[in-house]
Amino acid sequence: MDVALFVPCYVDQLYPRAGLAAAELLERHGARVHFPEAQTCCGQPMANAGFFDEARPLARKMVEVFEPYDHVVCPSGSCTSMVRNHFDRSLPGVEALRAKTRELCEFLHDVLKIRPQGRFPHRVGLHQSCHGLRELRLGSGSERLVPPFDKVRALLQGIEGLQLVELARPDECCGFGGTFAVSEDAVSCAMGRDRIADHERGGAEIIAGADMSCLMHLEGLLRRDGKPLRVMHVAELLAEATA
Amino acid sequence: MTHPEKAAAFVANDARMHWHDQAVWFVRQKRDVARAAVPEWEELRSLASQIKAHALSRLADYLEQFEKNAVAAGAQVHWARDADEHNRIVHELLAARGVTRLVKSKSMLTEECHLNPYLEKHGIEVVDTDLGERIVQFRREPPSHIVMPAIHLRKEEIGELFHDKLGTPAGLSDPKQLTEAARGHLRAKFLAAQAGLTGVNFAIAETGGVVVCTNEGNADLGTSLPPIHIACMGVEKIVPRLRDLGVFLRLLARSATGQPITTYTSHFHGPRRGGELHIVIVDHGRSRILGREEYRNSLKCIRCAACMNTCPVFRRSGGHSYGVTVPGPIGSVLAPHIDASKHQGLPFASSLCGSCTDVCPVRIDLHQQLLAWRGELAARGLVPLGKRVAAKVGAFVLARTWLYRLAGMLARRFLPLIPPRWHAWGRQRDLPPMPRESFREQWRKRAGSR
Numbered sequence: 001m002d003v004a005l006f007v008p009c010y011v012d013q014l015y016p017r018a019g020l021a022a023a024e025l026l027e028r029h030g031a032r033v034h035f036p037e038a039q040t041c042c043g044q045p046m047a048n049a050g051f052f053d054e055a056r057p058l059a060r061k062m063v064e065v066f067e068p069y070d071h072v073v074c075p076s077g078s079c080t081s082m083v084r085n086h087f088d089r090s091l092p093g094v095e096a097l098r099a100k101t102r103e104l105c106e107f108l109h110d111v112l113k114i115r116p117q118g119r120f121p122h123r124v125g126l127h128q129s130c131h132g133l134r135e136l137r138l139g140s141g142s143e144r145l146v147p148p149f150d151k152v153r154a155l156l157q158g159i160e161g162l163q164l165v166e167l168a169r170p171d172e173c174c175g176f177g178g179t180f181a182v183s184e185d186a187v188s189c190a191m192g193r194d195r196i197a198d199h200e201r202g203g204a205e206i207i208a209g210a211d212m213s214c215l216m217h218l219e220g221l222l223r224r225d226g227k228p229l230r231v232m233h234v235a236e237l238l239a240e241a242t243a
Numbered sequence: 244m245t246h247p248e249k250a251a252a253f254v255a256n257d258a259r260m261h262w263h264d265q266a267v268w269f270v271r272q273k274r275d276v277a278r279a280a281v282p283e284w285e286e287l288r289s290l291a292s293q294i295k296a297h298a299l300s301r302l303a304d305y306l307e308q309f310e311k312n313a314v315a316a317g318a319q320v321h322w323a324r325d326a327d328e329h330n331r332i333v334h335e336l337l338a339a340r341g342v343t344r345l346v347k348s349k350s351m352l353t354e355e356c357h358l359n360p361y362l363e364k365h366g367i368e369v370v371d372t373d374l375g376e377r378i379v380q381f382r383r384e385p386p387s388h389i390v391m392p393a394i395h396l397r398k399e400e401i402g403e404l405f406h407d408k409l410g411t412p413a414g415l416s417d418p419k420q421l422t423e424a425a426r427g428h429l430r431a432k433f434l435a436a437q438a439g440l441t442g443v444n445f446a447i448a449e450t451g452g453v454v455v456c457t458n459e460g461n462a463d464l465g466t467s468l469p470p471i472h473i474a475c476m477g478v479e480k481i482v483p484r485l486r487d488l489g490v491f492l493r494l495l496a497r498s499a500t501g502q503p504i505t506t507y508t509s510h511f512h513g514p515r516r517g518g519e520l521h522i523v524i525v526d527h528g529r530s531r532i533l534g535r536e537e538y539r540n541s542l543k544c545i546r547c548a549a550c551m552n553t554c555p556v557f558r559r560s561g562g563h564s565y566g567v568t569v570p571g572p573i574g575s576v577l578a579p580h581i582d583a584s585k586h587q588g589l590p591f592a593s594s595l596c597g598s599c600t601d602v603c604p605v606r607i608d609l610h611q612q613l614l615a616w617r618g619e620l621a622a623r624g625l626v627p628l629g630k631r632v633a634a635k636v637g638a639f640v641l642a643r644t645w646l647y648r649l650a651g652m653l654a655r656r657f658l659p660l661i662p663p664r665w666h667a668w669g670r671q672r673d674l675p676p677m678p679r680e681s682f683r684e685q686w687r688k689r690a691g692s693r
Contacts, residue, residue: 007682009641013651014675016682023686035686040647046634048595050617050626054638061642086614134597142275143553143601145284169268173555177594179630182667184592186251189671190260190559191594220672 004069009041018233022075044082048178063093072101077132109151118242121161125204129211165202176217250560264558271552273501292606295543305448312451316513318520326356342437348462349373350442372461387562390548439465443476452512456505470518479542494604498547543605550599572599590616
């Protein structure tokens, strides 16, 4: 199966290891991974701030770049949701791109239908990123009364030695929120610190998540506060556990 | 002050912020428990949303039907275009009957219209009889939450306030004793009142009746003792039939406080014997929202405040940081309709986590509406110049792969050299350790080595 990797701009520039781990994982499960080099950004930073007109050319570019591929996989719930839920559907090619774009965990869980086996002897706190959870429905979430499910957690379930810690608020926002992180930095950081405290109380050594942007914000706070916790993209964790 | 400034001030008192967050989160948790006892919860939400959608789709017809039936039941119906007209109508009703002492039960509409200061200016004593509302009225401040108006205050602060206003012993902070003191104080006000004013939770077109949901019984006392009852409602409070009410009553209190139902659900069909019932129907910007498809859903709101209780920003910034009567996600969606330029910061006072949308009992797509507002504010040039420039520059760079690569490389080199205090990211957070090579550079090498 041929898969085109859509690597969000901030992953490309700041967390290449998460992108490489995603590629590694996909290859290990039989996919031929392509990285179309013309890609840049889905336009979320502009769209999230309300600049829809500025974001539109980037949607066009995304359509063009990924046109030759049948599957587009992205190691970010937020950027995947941008394509699936926020691209202007009246633009030519957008519907087709929406239909074939999946977040990495979603792709592993729903399309490749894998349940990774491996070993990762650590206490891990799972951070549910909001857009993955509530816009892509990677999990049932705490608000709605629906049968519980959690695709990200399901991928971690078969990993030996991995202990998922209990959180008091399993799906509260970390406070990143794109431009919110800087326009409301006081509240953003308070939210992040509260999330970290929850993971600490649960005894986590590692905070794992499917969105590097949330983790970048949490990592920034952890490093500033000199805390021993570290952050890992779920792809990195799975790549390491199943190596 | 802008929302970020007021929020930063609230966050700066770490103990209070955390206490507020916990207190409000506790209510969200109570809501979760109450909701879990209703297996058809999601279906109820859909039904409620559809009933409201239907009612809004023929709002004018239902309002006229309501008026006809309310008048037939003996009520008098008044129409107010906006807050000023509403205040004038209420004042004229009171003045014509020589009323100088009015008791009120909780009504966010009258808060929105700033009725209290208007009436006080005209020499009428207005006493809010909901305990939380009375507390904030004593403090001369607006409610910070639409269901729990004094949630921003600790019991010790209320003890001090009551010591000052009601003469309770200094240092008293026992909630039961403080409530007893307020009861005694309010009882005298009820007995002396010449008219009672309530809000309206639901107005039933089919019967012409209005329904008021309270927990303290103050609405009932305020409408049973004095002979004149004035009920003020926004146009969107209409439900078509009496039997629709069951859907909303099952959702409202569970979403608001985690109670299966409010302690009192009072139905008013016409005035009590020998009394008068006046119903004031207020537009105040609502028909403008009705005319705008992308925002229309927000008129379905039943003011349960579940979106506030679940909002991680509201819990950490406090209701007063929004600077409007209805704060939180729904308030941030509604306020810009009244004055987009004044409230341009509110749609940005959200991380767009979407919890509000999933918690809303009438399925308002709240975080999508916040995003829609961001788009509209940007399009109308109502966002700060810096943001506009950043968006233009960002879009220009990102549209060109070579330029993006260059910018990325430069950012990785030079961002760490900027003193962290100079940018909002760095005030409290470190930048990530900058990798020497981007993903795409490493990917190329990886492909080359295979």
